[in-house]
Every structure is written in structure tokens, then in C-alpha cells.
Amino acid sequence: MKGLTRRGSGLGIGTRRPWGTAPHEDRPGRPPGSLLLALVLACASLMVLDHGADGGPVDALRSGVGTVVGPAQSVTAAAVRPLVTLPDTVRDRRTLQAQLSALEEENASLREQVRTDPYDRERLARLEGLTTTARDLGQTLVPARVVGLGPAQSFSATVTIDAGSDAGVQPDQTVVDADGLVGRVLRTTATTATVLLVVDPDSTVGGRIAETMELGFLSGRGNLGGGARLDLELVDQRLVPDRGDTVLTWGSSGAGPYVAGVPVGAVTRVYESLRDGSKRVVVDPFVDFSELDVVGVVVPSGTRGDRGVVEADGSIR
Amino acid sequence: MSGRVAAAVAAGVAVLVALVLQTSVLPHLAWHGVAPDLVLVVVVAVALTRGAHTGTVVGFAAGVLVDLAPPADHVAGRWALALMLVGYVAGRVAEDRAARGTGVLGTLAVVAACSFLGSSVFALTGLLLGDAGTVDGIAGLLGVVATGVVLDVLVTPLVMPLVTRALERREPERLAVR
Structure with missing residues (x-):
């Protein structure tokens, strides 16, 4: 109720927009002070929880996030690895050494499968x-x-x-x-x-x-x-x-x-x-x-x- | 309302993809160990498109993810605070820009400012918490932050249009903030 009054007096009826504006906001798209405060406090609590010794609740969260993100990282790294090593292969291909390293690489990836x-x-x-x-x-x-x-x-x-x-x-x-x-x-x-x-x-x-x-x-x-x-x-x-x-x-x-x-x-x-x-x-x-x-x-x-x-x-x- | 949910999902996917790319792919493109901060650029893009409210919330959520995803080992909550501020500031800038019109240079300037803000807040919270890690004096810190700003600006043209398009397509009527 208070918020409604504030908006009414501050902006006037003519500037009201019918969409996307929560009743408590006095400007569209801008977060209310209470949300900012809550998020800052959440950050502070995370820091306090994590600042102490190991084994706290944050470590459990970490391990949870790691379980989800870790496999994605592994897959991405595996997909990118050939691209990353590509410049070396191309540069060395003119020499005999290139053949050697290419064979070594092929060898390594084949053996890795078993x-x-x-x-x-x-x-x-x-x-x-x-x-x-x-x-x-x-x-x-x-x-x-x-x-x-x-x-x-x-x-x-x-x-x-x-x-x-x-x-x-x-x-x-x-x-x-x-x-x-x-x-x-x-x-x-x-x-x-x-x-x-x-x-x-x-x-x-x-x-x-x-x-x-x-x-x-x-x-x-x-x-x-x-x-x-x-x-x-x-x-x-x-x-x-x-x-x-x-x-x-x-x-x-x-x-x-x-x-x-x-x-x-x-x-x-x-x-x-x-x-x-x-x-x-x-x-x-x-x-x-x-x-x-x-x-x-x-x-x-x-x-x-x-x-x-x-x-x-x-x-x- | 379903448009909002779709936009939230799009923002979440963008943040997750940025996070995985940032830890797995970008180290190969790093210059002196400093890699572009994709998550920060995505948060700025979301905030510029959707305003300060969404920017703040997405920034906080993305920051918590960065804090918790391996191989992060700093005190959790530091990136959450930094990216939340970045989302808020970028969102407020977007409100002003909506009145005056936008430009490519303006967007790049916002990214640069937000990158500087985010890295600085992260480093400063580290100093305050005694979790500074490898901070090597103010000069070294500024060097890393400045390099990060340059790299972030460089990746912006690649990231910003993707995120903006993904979010705008979900809810076209979000325009005309002012």
C-alpha cells in the first residue's frame, strides 16, 4: 500500500505503464532496495560461511556444482584439445619431425581408448x-x-x-x-x-x-x-x-x-x-x-x- | 509471463555456457594468464538488455556459480558480490541509454567500465578478507585488471549480439523502458 502511494505521488498517473512493473517499484526495471540489500547480505553470508575451516556447507555446494560442471568441462576440453594443438601440427608438417609427432599423437589417442x-x-x-x-x-x-x-x-x-x-x-x-x-x-x-x-x-x-x-x-x-x-x-x-x-x-x-x-x-x-x-x-x-x-x-x-x-x-x- | 521464464532460461543457459568455456577453452587464448571474463560480459549483456533488476539477480546467480565451480578456490561470495554490482551498474546505465539512444562505442565503454569494476571489487574483497592470493602489489593488480578490461572489450562483439538477440526474441515488448 505504501509503495502505491509513493508511486502515485512521485510519477503521476500519466506515466504509469501497465506491464512489467511490480506494484512496489517506483521505477520500472530497477531493483527494489530490499532486493539489493538481500543479495548483498547473501554475498556476505556466503563469505562468512566459507571463510572458516574446511568442510562447511559451502564445500558441499562446491562439490555439487563441481559434479554438474566438471563433466561439461571435461567434454569441452576434450573437444578443444585437437584445435589447440593444430597450429603445432600444421607448422611442423613440412619437416620430417611433423610426421613423427603426428604419429605419436595418433598413437597416444588410440592407446588412450584402451x-x-x-x-x-x-x-x-x-x-x-x-x-x-x-x-x-x-x-x-x-x-x-x-x-x-x-x-x-x-x-x-x-x-x-x-x-x-x-x-x-x-x-x-x-x-x-x-x-x-x-x-x-x-x-x-x-x-x-x-x-x-x-x-x-x-x-x-x-x-x-x-x-x-x-x-x-x-x-x-x-x-x-x-x-x-x-x-x-x-x-x-x-x-x-x-x-x-x-x-x-x-x-x-x-x-x-x-x-x-x-x-x-x-x-x-x-x-x-x-x-x-x-x-x-x-x-x-x-x-x-x-x-x-x-x-x-x-x-x-x-x-x-x-x-x-x-x-x-x-x-x- | 512465459516470455519472462523463457528469457530467464536463456540467461541461465548463456551463463552456464560462458562458465564452461571460460574454464576449459579460454585458458588456451589467455595472454599472460589473463583470460577474457565471458561470464562478466554475459551479465553486462543481460543487464543492458533487461535492466537493472534482472541484471542484479542474474549477476548474483552467475557470481555464485563462478565462486563454486571448479577450479575456483577463493572465499565464495566474492564474485557474487562483484558480478551483482556489475549487473546493477550496467542496468542503471541501460536506463539512461534508453533515453539517449545506443551506440557500439557506448556498449564497449560500459563493458570496459564494468570489467574494471568487477575485477576491482573482486580483488578488493580478497584484500579485505585476507584471501588475496597472488595479488602482487597495486601495480601488478592494475596490470591484470587492465589486461582483463582489454580482453573483455575484445570478446564483447562476439558475445553481446548473441545474448541480446536471445533475450530480445523471447519478449519483444520489453522495449520502450522510457
Whole structure:
């Protein structure tokens, strides 16, 4: 009633429109203040609900949305992948190398259909070699592909992979690729999982310099591109690592989130602050985060899922 | 009324398609990691076509989806707030433009302003909540936001006509707001 009076006095009868105007609105198409207030409060409640610890109601929503959107992402990524790799194929076709890569690609896609992809197997076996030489520790891997990348506008380094709880992937499992450590699983849906990359500023990884066994903590610097860097803070501030020293993870075996002995990167620079005696060791990650494709999730041995699992000895089940 | 429902469905489909394309396809077209924000452009298009009320509601809903769909990991509600404001502002601009007539340059300017507004609000809520992620100082932030504005303006000619046509065909008599 109040709204009607207001409109009557404000606009006059002559400007009334018979359609599309709710009685409480004093101007057509413009949202009432109460709606604006309600939506702002809804945003605030979402932020408050999600700001606390994990496992809240928002995580349930996330997983629900992921279950719906994840398969769509997988399908779209699969449809787009040939187009994305097309320029390389065309450019190389003039040379003999082109034939080789085309055959390799054909080979890979054919083998992928029977889920025993020797291309993946070769890359993952290479990774196995790296992990086992670092420490006599066999790991079982679930192969997966990256199907979604968060844009830089959201200022966090996360990706979606196409393996989820159906494939045996659980939160807080280590994600690696042929070159080294990629990150850890944040949450999963049935068919997808969200991975926090080690270059994300929220990511902290226990690191060990392979040559001297010194311990430290690696934290991400954010940028994903060619300039991706990690900062290593050594526990013993007096030690100065050499340039080119390899940094491995020293995580606890079995307890997660990071398994031990995965190569992370090489020391490139050491900055020393004379004033407070602190050191900043810059580590160049082995993994090229701008071109992530095939990754492996470290799962407990004997895991069964909807796809082949690469066992520690390189066999595929 | 059925026209309204059809328009709502069209807007929902547009937002969903934009969301999937944005996470799966656009990273391949990204420049220094910054990809065009398709969802934001769709929200602006809806708001320009249907006014501030619809723009606000669709912006909020699209924002919640962006907040929850993988691989998002920020505090939920940040994009919801940002896109809701974008929908409201674009809708209010549409009211003024309806009186003065429209132009391509005007539309692009609205998209640029809304892209700047949306990214800035998102980044600022991140700073307020301590969820800033990879924000690398004000200069880095402005660089990312500015790149986003340029890319959003570039994809507008591809997205805007599709969304506008889809919404207008559903309910032709929605014209003549003023």
C-alpha cells in the first residue's frame, strides 16, 4: 500500500505503464532496495560461511556444482584439445619431425581408448625413476589430465583434473608430473578434482636440499607463466645452498599431503639481507606450470578406480 | 509471463555456457594468464538488455556459480558480490541509454567500465578478507585488471549480439523502458 502511494505521488498517473512493473517499484526495471540489500547480505553470508575451516556447507555446494560442471568441462576440453594443438601440427608438417609427432599423437589417442596409454606410462615411469632414486619409495599413481585452469583474475593458482573420487583420488594427495611436484588435491567430485599448485601463495611444502639434506619450507610466489618461482626458507639460516642444488619434498610417508622425495626444483639465486641476517633462496620449479597436461595423483597402493592405475613397479592395472 | 521464464532460461543457459568455456577453452587464448571474463560480459549483456533488476539477480546467480565451480578456490561470495554490482551498474546505465539512444562505442565503454569494476571489487574483497592470493602489489593488480578490461572489450562483439538477440526474441515488448 505504501509503495502505491509513493508511486502515485512521485510519477503521476500519466506515466504509469501497465506491464512489467511490480506494484512496489517506483521505477520500472530497477531493483527494489530490499532486493539489493538481500543479495548483498547473501554475498556476505556466503563469505562468512566459507571463510572458516574446511568442510562447511559451502564445500558441499562446491562439490555439487563441481559434479554438474566438471563433466561439461571435461567434454569441452576434450573437444578443444585437437584445435589447440593444430597450429603445432600444421607448422611442423613440412619437416620430417611433423610426421613423427603426428604419429605419436595418433598413437597416444588410440592407446588412450584402451586405457593403457604407453605415452603416459613412459612419462609416469620416468617419474617413478625420479621418485625412487630420491628415496627408495614406490608410489602408485592415477593418471589424469588438466581440463580447467583458473584465470589470473582470481589470483590463485588452481587447476581442475579429470580424475575424481571414482578414480580413487582423495583430498590432500600429492599431484606430480614427469618433471616433478605439481601440487596437492584440495577437493574432489566424482569425476574431477581441484589441485592447488605449489606456486600458489597459499601453498607451503616441506623441502629438502638433496645435496646436503638441509630442511626448509617452500612457498609459492604466484605467477604461473615462465617466471614461476618458489621461495625456500631454510630451517638453519646459516647455511647457504649452492646454485643448481636440487630441492625435494621431505613430507611424511603415508600421512600426506606431500609424499617424500618428489623433485620440486633447482636453486637459482640466494638473496641475503645483511641487516637481519635472513636469507631468501629462490627455487626454479622443474614443472612448467603454464603447460601442464598429463599429471599423476599419488594414491595408496592397491587403489581401484574407473581407470588404469600405474603401480610402483611401472605395471598398469 | 512465459516470455519472462523463457528469457530467464536463456540467461541461465548463456551463463552456464560462458562458465564452461571460460574454464576449459579460454585458458588456451589467455595472454599472460589473463583470460577474457565471458561470464562478466554475459551479465553486462543481460543487464543492458533487461535492466537493472534482472541484471542484479542474474549477476548474483552467475557470481555464485563462478565462486563454486571448479577450479575456483577463493572465499565464495566474492564474485557474487562483484558480478551483482556489475549487473546493477550496467542496468542503471541501460536506463539512461534508453533515453539517449545506443551506440557500439557506448556498449564497449560500459563493458570496459564494468570489467574494471568487477575485477576491482573482486580483488578488493580478497584484500579485505585476507584471501588475496597472488595479488602482487597495486601495480601488478592494475596490470591484470587492465589486461582483463582489454580482453573483455575484445570478446564483447562476439558475445553481446548473441545474448541480446536471445533475450530480445523471447519478449519483444520489453522495449520502450522510457
